[in-house]
Structure formats: structure tokens, C-alpha cells
Amino acid sequence: MKAPTLISLGLAAALFWSAPLQAEDAPLKVGFVYVSPIGDAGWTYMHDRARQIVDKEFGDRVETNYVESVSEGSDSQRVIRNLSANGHDLIFTTSFGYMNPTIRVAQRFPNVRYEHATGYKTAENVGNYQARAYQGRYLAGMAAGAMTETDTIGYVAGFPIPEVLRGINAFTLGVREVNPDASVRVSWINSWHDPAKERESASSLIRQDADVLTMHADSPAVVQAAQDEGVYGIGYNSNMESYGPDAHLTSVMMHWEPIYREKIQAVLDGSWESKSIWYGLSEGVVKMAPMHPDIPESVTERISKHRNAIINGDREVFQGPVRNQDGEEIIAEGESLSDGQLLEINWYVEGIKGKLPN
């Protein structure tokens, strides 16, 4: 598609031309690169909300700028380079596909600090950060497992990358925790942001008997479809209750501001160093929206018990015994997956219907 390319070209050019003169004690310039428009009501929307929060908190000490709808690949490299060249001290690149471009640009700007979201590579001046969304997915899965009557739950998903598979697996583990008979059907749509397709995919899952839906895509279309067709829906990224007041069981919400606050503060203090951080329920990066009143109290109590156990470190989401789709034990009793293994998940847990696309 030509349009996003041209937009980001235009934006990149605009950034280039607007390169201001650096004042003496200028504020710390922090740049953000977003993969979708800030009005997507999903992933980028929550990153930008976090940017606005920290921008306000730090006041005059920090100036934030962002470039939205930057496609992954060489376009993003140009945008990141331009941000680096016009005086940004810290740059957050907020999509998996920005990993290599970020690393490449970082080599040429050793004095600029970079933070890349959801990847696995670091360098001297490149750190990375992630959110343990899967912890929230697990709790949401428990709600779904308790509320399904057909024992079929639908999951609309963008692309089969580890981040998404981790969420689907964790969700399914949560479902089976409360309802061992239930299974999860996944529908791949090959897009992060196409509301009409997300909606159609949701309808298609409902026709295959799903009566609770959730998604790993950007828009609230799936929750809306659930409302429309009289089933339950679970939101992601932001609280999506307004899109399905009767349907909305809960949402797994992403709050990036604790990470942005910490990283910006570190640069201001001069204590920044390249790290990989992975924050979840404990740090308030992943939160749950209020639960639907239809969910029985016994279930919500169980959910909050698990939530507390995860926060206290008493239990892991991927805690053995866990079997894969073929019934082989992947995680033995008493063991759990390391962060490294979590980052490389490329299998389905037991309870997911359909084959994992390669």
C-alpha cells in the first residue's frame, strides 16, 4: 500500500525541516515512533496516552514528539534516523518490526538512547521493554472459561508471532483452569488494524459456536460484534466496555506510563543503561478492567486470588504441568518457562482447536 509510506515520508520530511536550534539548557527531547495512527483505539492509542501522561508529569524538563503510522522496515529506519539527527536524546520505538531498524540507527548515533518495545535485541545504547500482557490474558481466560456455555471461545488474532501466541496460550490456560472442557478457536486475519475484517472474523467464529470472543488486534470491533450478536467479548489494550456494555466481560489493559516514567527519569538522572525489562501486573503496566456483573462471585474471587498469586510471585502463568496440542508435556510439574522461552513460544497449548500456521 502506498498511502502509509507516503504519509511517513511526508512526516519524515516535515521532521527534518523543522529541526530546531538547540538551546543551552534545553529540555530532554523524547521521541516516539508508532506503528498505527494514535486514534486506533488500541495499541498505539495506549502508547500515546502514556506519552501524554509523562509529558505532563515532567513538564518543562521534557519535550515529547511522536511520528505515527510508520510502517515497519526501511521506512521506520528513516524516521528513527531523522528523530536521532534532530536532537532527540531518547527514542521509544513501539512495534516489534522496528527492532532491526532501531539497532542499525543506534550504531550511528552512540549518544542517543533507544528503547524498543516487544523485541529481543539490545545494544550498548538500545534497551528493550515489554509488557507481560499474557498475565492479564490468563485472568481474562478464566472469566471466559467460566462464562462459556458452548465450551467454545473465539480468538481473533493478527499475526502468528510469539507475542500473540503467548497471549493465546496464556488465555487458553486460564480458560482450562476453570473449565477443562472448553476449547479456543483462533482466527488469523493478517492485519493489526482492519476493523471490518476483525468484525467479520468475529462473526465467523460466532457461527462456529463461540459464545465468548477476544482478540489480538487494534480496534474494538470484536467487542462490538459480540454485543451485536448477543455473546460475550473481552477487550484488549484499553477498556472497551463502551463498545459492548452488555457483552464486555473485562479488558486486558496496557498502561505504558510506568515504563516511560522510569526510562525518562533514568536519562534525566544520568543513570540510564541498556536493559531488558518486562513488566506486568506487579508494576501496573498490565491491568484488568472491572469484571462484568454476570460473572459469579466465586469466579471473580478465584480470579483475584490468581492475580495476587502472580503479583506475589507465588505462581507463574506458564507453570507445569502444561501440555501442547499433541498432548506432550512441554512444561513438567513444578517447572515454569523462563523469560527466554516465553519470548520464543511457537507452539499451541492443549485446548486450542486448529493448527498453528507456520
Place this chain on the structure above:
Amino acid sequence: MSIDIIENILFATIRTGTPLLLVALGAMISERSGVLNLGQEGMILVGAVCAFIGAYTTDSLLIGVASGLASGALFSLIFAVIAISLVSSQIATGLALTIFGTGLSAFLGVDYVGLSIDGLDEWPIPLLHDIPVIGKAFFAQDMLVYGSFALFAAIYYVMSRTRVGLIIRAVGENPGVAHSMGYRVLLVRYATVMFGGAMAGLAGAYLSLAYTPMWTEGMSAGRGWIALALVVFASWRTGRVLVGAWLFAFASILHLVLQGFGYDISPNLLGMLPYLATIIALVMMMQRAGTAQLAPRSLGQPYYPQK
């Protein structure tokens, strides 16, 4: 596959095909008069956001639809002035319109992200919607889908049976001759471009009021570009535009349904299916019909009337 599933697939096909059909018909009309407007994507988005704002602020879906139509037409006027009156490059102007429309819709819609409205309801037509297999697809849809049927019929009639259609085609084939015969080439082109804008605006309204009643930036997700390609592969014929739009929609739905049945086909491959199927089908139709001349002859060329 049971009848029920086929019924649902067809229902979803028509729903998915509607925005494509509306945009492609509009684009076809302006291209038949010789104007290539690549701004479809921008016009859809402007139509979608204005329709949503109209419906949200007045609580009336009718006003929403009207705002979609009007905003699309007005927005295309920018293109018309620059590309027709000021004879700039149609390609560049169209691309600029898409970029501008994407930005403008985001700007207008900032305060409307995260809001929800009750969308357009389905209006099953008594008796007809009970027809097995196709009843639900054709007679249990919402008003905008019925509107797309009516618009298709009207456009088909106008383009093949009326003087107006003949004039539009004459302007697109040879504006010089049309001019010397006393037709106002520029006026015709303004009209077709604004008609195309209104159609794209209507498609936007369908997305933000009926299909997924909400506003999110970039919600057209490339449908404007697909519609433009459909027009080319349909070799500017009204009937083939309809076939192409619905076929594309059918293949996209099949992609979702086949996954559900657990067929072990890569989703990337399935994702290509709509494009492949549509191109192959339309190219075959082109071959069979032996369409000698494809594009309107003056397509993309500006015209300066000689006084």
C-alpha cells in the same frame, strides 16, 4: 457444509462487498469520463469520520449518512478544482488527496475515538428474506446495502441506456470531439468526480455507521486502493465491477471460514486468495468477451477547452 453455513457466508459476502462496490462504482464513473482519482482512500475516510460525527452529535443515522455523502462530494471538489480546472497531474493530485484525507479525518475524529453509537439495523424484507440460501444475503441487510443494489441498477441503466451515460463516455473517450459537439467537458468531469466522492463518502458512512459503528483512524484499511484496482480489472464495465467486488468479498470470507474448518493452509496464502481469485476471474471474463479497447482513451489526461 450445511445450508446454514452457505447462507451465512453469502450474507457476510454481500456485507463485506458493499463498501468496495460503492467506491468502485464511483471511481468507475469518474474514470469513464476520463478522470483518474487516486484519492478514494482519503474520501472514504473523510466520509467515515463525517458520517460518524454527524450521527453522534445529532443522534440521527440519516443525518450521519447524509453527512458522509456530502463530505465525500465536497472533499472531492478539492481534487476537481486542482486536477480539472487547474489541469495539474491527476495522479499526483489524487495521491495528495488520499494523504490529506487520511490526515484530515484523523484531525476531525480526535475527540470521537473511543465513542460508540447504535449502528444501522438490518431491515429484513418480509417473505423475501425467507428464501432459502440467498434470502438472508439479499433481503435481510441494512438500508445502505439495499442502497448499493439500487445504485448499481441505476448506474447500469444510466451508463448503458441513456444519453447522460453516452455523454460521460464521449467525454472520456475523446474530450475534444465532445467539446466540439457542444458538451461542456469540464462540467461533466466535475459532476462525475463529485459523484465518485459522494459514493466514497457513502462507503465511509457504511463502515462507520453500519459495519463497525465507531470511528478509528485508518479504518478503511486500504479498501480505496482495492476498489481502484477492481475498476481496472473489471475493464470499466458496471456489471463486472459488481462481480469483482462481491467475488473479492466472497474470497475474503472464505479465508475466515476455511480457517475455522481447520484446513491446514497457511493464512498468508489464504490472505492472497481474494486478490488472486478476483484477478483471475476478471481477466478470464476480459479474454472471453474479447474486449478490444479497455481504458477510456483520455483517462488521466487533463483537457483544456479550446475557445
